[in-house]
Amino acid sequence: MAERTVIPFGPQHPVLPEPVHLDLVIEDERVIEAIPQIGFIHRGLEKLVQKLDYQSFVTVTERICGICAFGHSLGYSETIEVLMGVEVPPRAQVLRVIWHELSRVHSHLLWLGLLADGFGFENLFMQCWRLRERVLGIFEQTTGGRVILNACNVGGVNRDIANEDLRGIVLILDGMRDEYQVLLKTFLKDRSVANRLRGIGMLSKEKAREYGVAGPFARASGIAEDIRSFGYGGYGFLHAFEPILSDECDGYARCQVRAEEVVQSMDIVKELVEKIPDGALSAKVKGSPAAGSRAVSRLEQPRGECFYYAKGNGTKYLERFRIRTPSSDNLAGMVYTMQGCDLADVPMNILTIDPCVSCTER
Amino acid sequence: MSASVKSPWVLHYDASSCNGCDIEVLAALTPLYDVERFGIINTGNPKHADLFLITGSVNERQVPIIRQLYEQMLEPKVVIACGICACTGGVFKECYNTLGGVDVAIPVDVYAPGCAVRPETLIDAVVEGLGILEEKRLLLAAKSLKPAELPARPSAADKLVQGETVAAAWQKAIANALQTAGQEEQ
């Protein structure tokens, strides 16, 4: 039997911009066990609800994670709206979904780029990030921010997008779509991509269920779970929604699911722009959450299902706010897929799961 | 700075940022802003890097890691705090697990504010950092001089007197001083 060695991975590692540490127990070149160590980004954000009132806290939720910034403000606002029984005007609901789906396009393009960088396809990386800048351009035009949008608040949205601007967004997306097809073809048809990703980090459907993984990680293992398909909020305006699935269960399948979700999100934005109703942007929110009131809500973030829980205590400060992010759900699955993989595949394995450490630790 | 300067290599580390500034650091390197065309390369190895771009506030667990990365970088080196969290702690300053900005762990040369920091701000900060890097390099070269022999740093007011920048003027002064010191020894 070969000797066992422990190789430290991270917290500073070129593959991941975020600090996460793994102790890789290896035998020859094979990983026997991976022990994650986190806590490098833990800030203790959830306790800030006791210092900031429930309306100001939206700004903090956006800073939980800079990649899914809009999503977190949306999830928080929805939870507080349930807690206080606020009815959000339909136009605001649709605008929220438009921004959220654009965030998904930007997040997935970012990830596809990082993946390409991870397997050494520099050109593809740059092309993905070049396309992504167009989405950031839309954000900048509509909200003024590239990363932190500050567009969502409890009760509705902070700003409108005029109908002609919405049609302009569709035109930009249509332009992107043609260029994206070329990238999509490279990701799905190019031999070098398939060779690097096929068979990496296998997670069968049964194991995916057992480990409770979420988002594209689960959908690539054939689990048809997507919160968007339940038609919450603005998603109710959609004619139909079918989650994108794959039953290949490996890193390549995860790449495929995310790559196709970009097109799906563009379609959603296009459909909603045609259907967007006129009307108010925000409902009046008065008073404070009642003492002992509780609310839960879920939202499909780019990385999977995100769970929010809020508890009121009769003042304008919340008693407790909890975010269970998709990446913390996927951590157990990630550790599982790492067992038995080659040391050289570890970076690819981590990347295909797309962990967001900042979300996980808050 | 003179008309041509060396292209710095940068080391990027996320202290405990929300990713917002990290993706902007990367966005500055990739198309649209594309500073890579000037030969500025994001390296994973601290020993190759001249500039240390660090994002996010710092918690107790990060301090030894940041110090280690800083110590592994070779002199001269410049630290740039990217984003308001790295400058002061930002929105997370009040959190129980946040110590504050990057300067609680290592000395910072340039502060680039913003939430998230914009790529334009970052590019400005890097240009500012290049000037500091040059001055640090000069001081390193002048290490053999006695304190009395070290020429004073020219002030910014007369920096364009002969169409030169502060660093260029200082460089000349130091070179002269080194030459005189060398002659005296002989």
Place this chain on the structure above:
Amino acid sequence: MDPQVFIDIQLDELKGHIASYHERGWRLANLCGSSVDDKVELLYSFAQGPELENLRMLVDNGQKIPAVSPLYPNAFVFENEASELYGVVFEGGLVDYGGRFYSPSVPTPMNPASLPAQEYLASARAAADAEDEQEKQGAEEQGAEEQEEGEKEVPRG
């Protein structure tokens, strides 16, 4: 939005409930704590498709709770988190980091009434008292002869 179902349970019913959800193929969506006066409230959320049910349980500080991570491996993150932020003690968990998961600077920051937090407070107070005592003694011993150049700097981190 998600159905708001909150079921109050007792500690001895927990195992049965969790086994039943697991048998029916529900997934664990969340596990988190929150402090209620001198107790901790644990919330277990289970989901299947659009359905969502939350179990609410009040436990004393320091009480031992059977872990769910053997059945739901993804819970190991939540359990370590709850034990570090709230001082909840889980028994039989999959991986126990023993307080070095997030390694917060302050023990159980979200629940100042927990035992580790109180121990920490007591020890911090004792240390501060001891320091005061030492300073006093030092001042008496040295008297007015000479003053130290200044307080020694305490290294950080």
